[in-house]
Amino acid sequence: MVKKKYKAVIYIVLSAFCFALMGLFVTKSGDLPTMQKVFFRNLFALFIAIGSLKKSGTKFEIGDKKNHAVLFVRAFGGTIGMIGNFYALGKMNLSDALMLNKMSPFFVIVFSYIFLKEKLTRFQLLTVLGAFGGSLFIIKPSFSNVDLFPAICGFLGGMGAGLAYTCVRYLGQHGVKGPVIVAYFSGFSCLFTLPFLIFQFKPMTLAQFLCLLGAGISAAGGQFSITAAYSHAPAKEISVYDYSQLIFTTILGMIFLHQFPDKWSFVGYIIIITMAVLVFIYNNFLHKASDAENKTA
Template sequence: MKKNKYKAIIYIILSAFSFAFMFAFVRMAGELPTFQKVFFRNFIAMLIAVATLIKTKTPFKIEGKTNKWVIFVRAAAGTAGMLGNFYAIDKLALSDASMLNKMSPFFTIVFSYIFLKEKLTPFQLLTVIGAFIGAMFIIKPSFANAALFPSVLGFLGGMGAGLAYACVRYLGQHGVHGKVIVAYFSGFSCLVTLPYLLFLGKEMSISQILCLIGAGCAAAGGQFTITAAYTHAPAREISVYDYSQLIFTMLLGFFLFGDIPDVWSFVGYFIIVTMGVLVFLYNNVWHAEEKGEKQPG
């Protein structure tokens, strides 16, 4: 059990690293319709997912009526969340868009509690709320001064992603392979966005194509690792670690776009990282001692 938890933490940090690069590539792709960016991002991810299924000889099958409905909800919520997220990336500051998307771990815990009946202690809830408060220090310009529409879409994007990850947790518990989940979601998103690409898509330059290919590759890495994370441990134990994406996004924003967060943003980063450390200590030290579990070392 502990080994799975540690694996999940590593997976979710790797996914945060991958998705941070996806953010950067999406921004570097320039002025293209949101549906077009989402299509190419998922088309690359779908090719990688299908190739992985073939290479590992993993059958593409989803058994059980409930699993089929849940994977559909995962794909629909994930696609809606991605559309909101990509729109926010194009219209808001990169760090603001990232923070709106980082509402997803909070919603994952809420949805896991509501639909999966996973236990949520008051201490864990407080740490998630603390992380949410930290996010508000970083996102402060968006709700007050930025355009309301992209801010709301970005926030709803985080909600959609949170529901999608809760569905991933359920599917992992009920025998659906992670590679199948990624392939299904990627294919679903491509089908939804393809009509918009055909009728409203714009011609792309070589650099824009390369950026979207990079976004797709980074997204595929993020999808595989985030799927692995939520199939190895409950959302309440690992979701806060997804906020590590803030650090990666901040570094990429500085080196690629010259972004320098202000003092309030650094306050937000500090609060969120602190909450992550507290959750880790609670789940792996304090809570384990309460149960009488022997600590390693």
């Protein structure tokens, strides 16, 4: 069980890096229509997912009818989440858009509590809220300077992503393989955005095409990683580690966008890392000790 948690943490940190890289590529792709960005990002990811299925010899099996319904909700929620996130990335400051997308771990916990009946202690909730507070020091969102509609889209994007990740957790528990989930989602997103692409297609430069290719490859890595993460451990125990994406984004911004964090960003780093360590200690030591005391009482 402990080894599964370690693997889940590694997977979710890896997914955070991949998605940070994806955000950089999407931003670098310029003023292309949002639906065009979403389509090509998922088209490349679809080819990677299909290749993974063939290479591993995994059959495209979903299971019972409930799995089909949950997989559809995962694909729909993930697609809406991505559209909202990409639109926000194109209209808002990169850090503000990321801040709104980072609402997804909160929705993961809420949806996991509602739909998956996973228990949530006050301590775990407080550490997630603490991590969110730390992220504010890094992002320093200035919503007063942003149009309301892009901000709402970004917020809904975080909600859609949270719903999608909750479904991933359920599907992983019920035997649906990660490559199947990724392939279904990527194919669904391509079909969903295809009509918009036909009527709103904008010619791309080679640089823009390569950026979208990079976004698709890094997104596929993020999807495979986060699917594996939520299949190995409950959302409440690992979602806080998703905030490492803020750190990766800052580093990538320094290197490629020449954006340098100030002292308040470093305060945010310390808070987030502290919350992550507290969650780790609680889940692996304090919570176990409490359970042992209750059993012997």
